[in-house]
Amino acid sequence: MSSEMAKSVHSNPKEGHLHLSNANLDRLPGQIRRPNYDRSGIGPGIVHLGIGAFHRALQAVVIDDLLARGASDWGIVGASLRSSDTRDALVPQDCLYTLAVRSGAGTEHRIIGSVLDTMVAPANPERLLARMADPATRIVSLTVTEKGYCHTPQTGELDVQHPDIVHDLRHPDAPRSAPGFIVAALARRKASGTVPFTVLSCDNLSANGHTAKRIVTQFAALRSRELAQWIEDEAAFPSTMVDRIVPETTDADRAAVASALGMIDAWPVVTEPFTQWIVEDRFPAGRPDFAMAGVQLVSDVTPFEHMKLRLLNASHSALAYLGYLAGFDTIAATMTDDRFAAFARQVMQDAAPTLEMPEGTDLAAYSASLLQRFSNPALHHRTWQIAMDGSQKLPQRLLAAMQDRLRLGLPIDTHALAVAGWMRYVTAKDEAGRAIDVRDPIAAKLKAIADGAGPVANRLAPALLEVSSIFGTLGGDPRMRDAVTRALTRLYEIGARQAVEEFRPA
Numbered sequence: 001m002s003s004e005m006a007k008s009v010h011s012n013p014k015e016g017h018l019h020l021s022n023a024n025l026d027r028l029p030g031q032i033r034r035p036n037y038d039r040s041g042i043g044p045g046i047v048h049l050g051i052g053a054f055h056r057a058l059q060a061v062v063i064d065d066l067l068a069r070g071a072s073d074w075g076i077v078g079a080s081l082r083s084s085d086t087r088d089a090l091v092p093q094d095c096l097y098t099l100a101v102r103s104g105a106g107t108e109h110r111i112i113g114s115v116l117d118t119m120v121a122p123a124n125p126e127r128l129l130a131r132m133a134d135p136a137t138r139i140v141s142l143t144v145t146e147k148g149y150c151h152t153p154q155t156g157e158l159d160v161q162h163p164d165i166v167h168d169l170r171h172p173d174a175p176r177s178a179p180g181f182i183v184a185a186l187a188r189r190k191a192s193g194t195v196p197f198t199v200l201s202c203d204n205l206s207a208n209g210h211t212a213k214r215i216v217t218q219f220a221a222l223r224s225r226e227l228a229q230w231i232e233d234e235a236a237f238p239s240t241m242v243d244r245i246v247p248e249t250t251d252a253d254r255a256a257v258a259s260a261l262g263m264i265d266a267w268p269v270v271t272e273p274f275t276q277w278i279v280e281d282r283f284p285a286g287r288p289d290f291a292m293a294g295v296q297l298v299s300d301v302t303p304f305e306h307m308k309l310r311l312l313n314a315s316h317s318a319l320a321y322l323g324y325l326a327g328f329d330t331i332a333a334t335m336t337d338d339r340f341a342a343f344a345r346q347v348m349q350d351a352a353p354t355l356e357m358p359e360g361t362d363l364a365a366y367s368a369s370l371l372q373r374f375s376n377p378a379l380h381h382r383t384w385q386i387a388m389d390g391s392q393k394l395p396q397r398l399l400a401a402m403q404d405r406l407r408l409g410l411p412i413d414t415h416a417l418a419v420a421g422w423m424r425y426v427t428a429k430d431e432a433g434r435a436i437d438v439r440d441p442i443a444a445k446l447k448a449i450a451d452g453a454g455p456v457a458n459r460l461a462p463a464l465l466e467v468s469s470i471f472g473t474l475g476g477d478p479r480m481r482d483a484v485t486r487a488l489t490r491l492y493e494i495g496a497r498q499a500v501e502e503f504r505p506a
């Protein structure tokens with residue numbers, strides 16, 4: 001690794017400030033934990049696609065823990081599939097960064113050293129492909145968000161019309177998408193007689209390993225049947241459940257970290273004390289000793305993934321849409337209103353009967369801990385950030401539980417209010433008539449539907465329920481249509497705050 005190992009004292013020429021770097025580690029205040037291992041001796045065993053804040057607050061911390069214990073020589077090469085921001089921030093500081101763990105009790109800072117290098121895929125796809133195809137790479141992990149899978153959210157199948165998929169089929173050696181990179185690198189490994197790397201999805205999708213495998217093999221089959229079969233037979237795609245709340249880093253966070261460090265970190269990550277990673281133990285090409293760093297290794301992650309998606313993420317999304325509409329900027333602020341806290345608890349309670357958990361799982365205790373985490377006053381997790389990409393998130397967070405409740409003959413009013421909150425949100429106008437900056441791959445389509453229907457619940461709800469990539473057959477169910485229309489009607493009549501207040505579980 002070249003660039004990140006430079007041994008010069010970095011300082012900002014304009015202001016004369018120190019910058020975080022290998023050479024400056026000794027100048028940090030004594031109490032700040034930092035890599036106690038020789039970073040130059042670590043091999044790049046893991047390539048991570050989507051090196052955003054989430055990865056840097058969770059998997060990279062686990063790897064840093066193992067390196068600190070001398071229990072591993074697996075390092076991470078990170079890649080961004082789109083922007084160069086992370087590379088531009090991290091490479092000049094030798095890919096070191098600060099993890100700032102915040103709670104009501106204060107902030108703990110720690111410097112993470114497990115990321116060895118950071119690349120920007122579009123700037124040099126060949127460099128990333130070569131690294132992925134290198135036999136030294138034995139795991140390719142992913143946090144590319146739901147939309148990075150280029151799939152139809154409702155079915156989990158590859159979207160063959162997706163512009164990046166169309167592009168990657170035409171340009172297999174200069175891909176853009178995560179499936180495109182994985183398949184191109186696996187094709188090279190097959191050609192050179194190298195075992196496949198293990199693909200480790202760390203995104204919030206149900207059965208994320210199965211989904212990744214389905215998408216990768218479907219894409220490979222469009223290139224070659226034989227390649228798809230080889231991947232099917234030889235490559236492992238363990239599912240994982242990852243959990244840590246990681247809000248977007250703000251300039252205020254950067255300033256706070258700089259003052260704690262006495263030097264500048266261009267891109268620290270801010271998170272909560274809680275962290276959990278559950279992984280299916282299928283790594284034919286080898287893996288670090290994850291368990292030593294507290295990772296839970298299991299044979300089937302599905303129940304835990306459903307639990308997290310339907311309790312944590314579902315109530316998070318519910319709070320995000322309804323809280324945003326009620327004028328709350330953050331989840332913690334939304335939670336200070338008892339009515340919203342009670343509503344979040346109800347989303348969790350209603351999801352519980354749809355879960356089949358291993359014996360001994362205490363869903364009530366889990367839910368209580370989630371409510372406490374959401375209330376962490378030191379985290380500024382914006383409702384707007386969680387509201388993003390609803391078309392990709394609703395199916396596994398809210399709709400799957402609704403489907404199960406209908407099957408069980410149970411009412412769906414709680415979840416219907418959350419879905420109605422999303423519908424009100426994607427009209428792109430808030431309750432005071434101000435524009436909402438809706439971020440979603442199909443934002444334009446949703447807005448067009450909303451404009452066509454107008455702010456009239458019994459037109460808007462059925463029109464949006466027809467978006468089959470989100471709702472599938474559930475959208476055509478009269479019980480769904482009635483419950484969502486009723487909830488949306490109340491949102492228009494009395495606003496989110498009162499709709500949540502008036503809400504009483506049936």
Ligand code: CS2
Binds near residue numbers: 393
């Ligand atoms: C959140 C998640 O942004 C979102 O949609 O619900 O990122 C959530 O914070 C994490 O899944 C927590 O593990």
